[in-house]
Amino acid sequence: MAEQPELTVQGWGPPGTRVAHVAEGGSLELTADAALKRTLPKPARKHLARELGWTPRHTPPVPVEQIELPPGRLPGPVRAELVALLGVENVRDDRESRLRRTGGKSYLDLVRRRSGDASDAPDAVLTPADTAQTAALLELCSRHGVVVVPFGGGTSAVGGLSGTDVDDRPVVVVDLSRMAGLVSVDVPSSLVTAGPGMRGPALEDALAEHDLTLGHLPQSWEFATLGGYAATRSAGQASTGVGRFDDLVEGLTLATPTGVLQLGHAPASAAGPDLLGLAVGSEGTLGVITEVTLRVRPRPRTEQYEGWSFRSWAAGLAALQRLARHDLLPDVVRLSDPDETRANLLLSGGAGARALRGALRSRGHGAGCLLVVGWQGLPTIVRARQRAATSLLREDGGKRAGTRVGEAWERHRFAGPYLRDRLLDHGLLVETLETAATWSALPAVYDATRRALREALATPGRKPLVMTHVSHGYATGASLYLTVLADRDDDLPLQQWLTAKRAATDALLAAGGTLTHHHAVGADHRPWLDREVGARGVDVLRAVKATLDPEGICNPGVLLPS
Ligand SMILES: Cc1cc2nc3c(=O)[nH]c(=O)nc-3n(C[C@H](O)[C@H](O)[C@H](O)COP(=O)(O)OP(=O)(O)OC[C@H]3O[C@@H](n4cnc5c(N)ncnc54)[C@H](O)[C@@H]3O)c2cc1C
Helix, strand or coil: CCCCCCCCCCCCCCCCCCCEEECCCCCEEECCCCCHHHHCCHHHHHHHHHHHCCCCCCCCCCCHHHCECCCCCCCHHHHHHHHHHHCHHHEECCHHHHHHCCCCCCHHHHHHHHCCECCCCCCEEECCCCHHHHHHHHHHHHHHCCEEEEECCCCCCCCCCCCCCCCCCCEEEEECCCCCCEEEEECCCCEEEECCCCEHHHHHHHHHCCCEECCCCCCCCCCCEHHHHHHHCCCCCCHHHHCCHHHHEEEEEEEECCEEEEECCCCCCCCCCCHHHHHCCCCCCCCEEEEEEEECEECCCEEEEEEEEECCHHHHHHHHHHHHHCCCCCCEEEEECHHHHHHHHHHHCHHHHHHHHHHHHHCCCCCCEEEEEEEEECHHHHHHHHHHHHHHHHHCCCEEEEHHHHHHHHHHCCCHHHHHHHHHCCCEEEEEEEEEEECCCHHHHHHHHHHHHHHHHCECCECCEEEEEEEEECCCEEEEEEEEEEECCCCCHHHHHHHHHHHHHHHHHHCCCCCCCCCCCCCCCHHHHHHHHHHHHHHHHHHHHHHHCCCCCECCCCCCCC
């Protein structure tokens, strides 16, 4: 199996290629040129400086060599037992191994790492080979009171990989990169079984040999793993059509400190409550997912992407709602609000974007919204769905903006996190948050969340830019994905975002949104879990944890409120 590239410690992408920009032709280029003007076209820089009250300034991260790690605390006898179980090369407590498995990739994680803080580093990194070794190490760690944090791709956006424990117990990371192989492909049943450390690109390469695809494409696709997707209930860019990751899991193996659970055996079952559903989304708090079986489909013979414009956000939402009611939502659905539409057109620069801005103005959609839609599958089916959706979108005031808009989105779909690093280098706060609500609650959730973020991040002479899009559609509602840009408070960057995030979370819950649509709970959302599932709901989760993990060693810093 080919080596999977590591993520850089202080940002996105493999080490050494953390500078990115979008070239005029639309492709993402990784370059050694750190200048902001290579990343952001001039109109975009001017737009952001004007909107935010932002003065671009060079704020590079401290050199990686200067990042400080606390001394490792794994007791010698425990280390010796782990070495006897896993082999010396699979129990690492050197600086490099620990640093590379420190935290995830939320804004808070990046600010800490960029400032040289790795106080949440684990004490050691373990790399088991299989389910049996994982179960044995969980039993061993439980016996010795050592906290275990499962680690997939390390892309958590919600503090899911916290390496500290309130009881100050030693913490080990279980890195699943040695369990990244294909186990089996059952072509007649359209099922694939794989190790949890396998990433999307490797899985898609393996499935291509059978003319199959999983089709799960989150923005973190290059680095995130199958186990991580299952543990967080991830959603990909085509999840409106393909289904969320939780819809795609047919079965899994969960190693826990008290034994191994094998869940999901048939395409459907009425054998009591769904324990598989309990393991999916458990975020490492019940044990380690050591194998996943997933539903796959034939590779699409055609993929069509196109853009549409609407006079207003309300008109765009109404059009999507009607598509949903008639079961005509495309596989990819992405409706940007006016702020995001304007920023995207300025950010992409170039003659094409200028022409599109002119076209939108001429049809009275200058302050409106762009919608990107995509269909995948057999050409005859795609054509029929596209035709039916087109007629409804037209009836609802939509105007076609052409295939170039859709294709440009497809080309740039993984660019965002690379660009974020560049903006962080120049004094900006850049973070995202997400929720979902019913169609009837969606406008109120949108208004309340944006208002809370704007109020929390405004200071004299400065205001944030809050850009929103509908990222996934359902029969009964949709998800909202918000991107926040603001002039960073260089003295108190963590507090600046924590205050805003707290206000936004309170607001979206009060307006009827869910705590999280696809990023999961992690450490960042755990204080609000009882508002989502109720106090008795939290009690149920605690009771399950007490059965599987009586010593509370499995990722205790996430999901369940402290
Ligand atoms: C730039 C960026 C873009 C993103 N885009 C998306 C997106 O489009 N859609 C989306 O859904 N998410 C997105 N995310 C969030 C993140 O990629 C997902 O949560 C993903 O599912 C995490 O996978 P991972 O392998 O990196 O898991 P990790 O980050 O390593 O772990 C995430 C959580 O799962 C637990 N875990 C990991 N593996 C296992 C296992 N085998 N068994 C038990 N627990 C485990 C960890 O302990 C942790 O709590 C994005 C994040 C970033 C930084």
